[in-house]
Amino acid sequence: MTEPSPTLVRSPVDRRPGRPRDEDIEERVLAATLALVDAGAPVTLGRVVAGSGASRAAIYRRWPSLTALLAAALDQGREVLRVPGDGDLRERLFGLYLDGPARVAESYTDARFRRRLQLTLADRALQRAYWDAHVNRRRLPVTELLQQGVAAGELRADLDIEATIDLINGVFYYQVIVRGENPLEPATRARCAAALDLVWRGMAAEPR
Amino acid sequence: MTEPSPTLVRSPVDRRPGRPRDEDIEERVLAATLALVDAGAPVTLGRVVAGSGASRAAIYRRWPSLTALLAAALDQGREVLRVPGDGDLRERLFGLYLDGPARVAESYTDARFRRRLQLTLADRALQRAYWDAHVNRRRLPVTELLQQGVAAGELRADLDIEATIDLINGVFYYQVIVRGENPLEPATRARCAAALDLVWRGMAAEPR
Missing domain, CATH: 1.10.10 (Arc Repressor Mutant, subunit A)
Structure with a gap:
């Protein structure tokens, strides 16, 4: 917008x-x-x-x-993060999610994130508008990355990409919304990394 | 309380x-x-x-x-859900998470859930108090179930149980908070089931 x-x-x-x-x-x-x-x-x-x-x-x-x-x-300051171009699929995905929060924090404060959530929880029309115009758009590069992984045979052919992105995004939201933690804190980042590793094991194609 | x-x-x-x-x-x-x-x-x-x-x-x-x-x-109306006693570990875990929302909805409305999140996002001390006294307590039966699975050799010995519960809970929160969907809707429930299946594949012990 x-x-x-x-x-x-x-x-x-x-x-x-x-x-x-x-x-x-x-x-x-x-x-x-x-x-x-x-x-x-x-x-x-x-x-x-x-x-x-x-x-x-x-x-x-x-x-x-x-x-x-x-x-x-x-959504001001919440740029669409670029997927890292280097490394294998796992490195690129992990880099996007584990290094992304630090880059986002440069232009988008924790206070503004919490305020956005409060406003969208209070107003369903706003929540829908924000999802359609902004969140969905930010999910696109991740969708494409995972589609490439499926096409290359690295990820399971029957992978539910929407559910996968919900799962990964959800664990980061959970840190702020339920635990009240900052994803930049080392312990929080480590927990998110362990969660990503778990998802990765579930999404990777079975070794032939 | x-x-x-x-x-x-x-x-x-x-x-x-x-x-x-x-x-x-x-x-x-x-x-x-x-x-x-x-x-x-x-x-x-x-x-x-x-x-x-x-x-x-x-x-x-x-x-x-x-x-x-x-x-x-x-937290009134948010009872601690009982882990189903029947079935194997996977069935019990899936039953808890996929049938739980319908039981919670009987005594705890979506509007109240959204209001709770707004208040805890606006007040960090309240968020901390709610986590310590209520959320953490609700995670206990799941923690015990997963510990049993690890002890029985059904789940990976190095499973990060805290990260696993964050991941599973996170995908349900994401439906309400970001998508604005009700977890009782069939399409939302199906997406959560697919996410749970992905986590299960990641947490299960490698076949010997």
């Missing part, structure tokens, strides 16, 4: 002097929304207008609803 | 007429706390006193802090 809308075609002659560029508006609206979230304040259209200086019309041109805007704001 | 405090020794001669029994007070305090939670109202000692009719002293005799009381109230 951070990409400009594809329906907006911009050219230099399009710009009137003094009129903020579309990217500026988009950034300001997302920043104003996130400021409300971080402050624990309710996110209303009026508050976003006041905080960003953008008009209601400008906001609705970019996001179909306040829910979609809030979902996009909650 | 629903058991009377072990320090309270009661006998019939102890009771003065008109004085509510200790169990009554305990139940009323927990019910008043839960009513605040269900209403989305802040849980303060004053509100609990007003809602239950119990005195501050009576409340603090039973729970060391408001946090401990809130954790106990949030």
Whole structure:
């Protein structure tokens, strides 16, 4: 959702002097929304207008609803992690999950993660919008990696890829949500590594 | 926390007429706390006193802090599930996790579960208290079942039991927290069953 809308075609002659560029508006609206979230304040259209200086019309041109805007704001800083290109499949998968949290933490705080979860648990429409537009998109590189492993005969032919990703992602969520631990802590990371190892044993093709 | 405090020794001669029994007070305090939670109202000692009719002293005799009381109230209806006594280890483990949610749902609503998660995500002390007094206690029967499996040579001798339980519990939490699905839905249950099967393959001892 951070990409400009594809329906907006911009050219230099399009710009009137003094009129903020579309990217500026988009950034300001997302920043104003996130400021409300971080402050624990309710996110209303009026508050976003006041905080960003953008008009209601400008906001609705970019996001179909306040829910979609809030979902996009909650995802700010959560880049789609790149699957490591080096190593065998196991190393790449483990690298993605065990080194990923440290990279995510650079731009996405634990407090914001917990706040996102609170808001999505309180609002099912937001939870659905966040899943569709953001979580599902982040799962794609992992899906492709596992599909390659199945095609190469390294992973079981009957592997349930959706269930596998739920399982791996779930153990990381569990650390924060139920244990209240930070996945960057060595003991937590070690427990997640042991869990990943267990999943790996279950997903690997039987030796011939 | 629903058991009377072990320090309270009661006998019939102890009771003065008109004085509510200790169990009554305990139940009323927990019910008043839960009513605040269900209403989305802040849980303060004053509100609990007003809602239950119990005195501050009576409340603090039973729970060391408001946090401990809130954790106990949030756990009401979440009984410790019994591990099925019949079948082999795999059947018992699968029965516990795949039939458990339906039994829990009889006394513990999805809305309350989501509310509990919101409150514990917002308050780290509450999260810690809830983990120590309640979640950890519910993990015990599973821990014992897996220990038996290791002792019997059915599960790998080097199985990391803590990581295994995190993994299995995590996939169920993920359905509610990230996907926004109800674990009782057939498609969700099937995905969890596939995940459990994957974990089972990873934890089973290698065939000799």
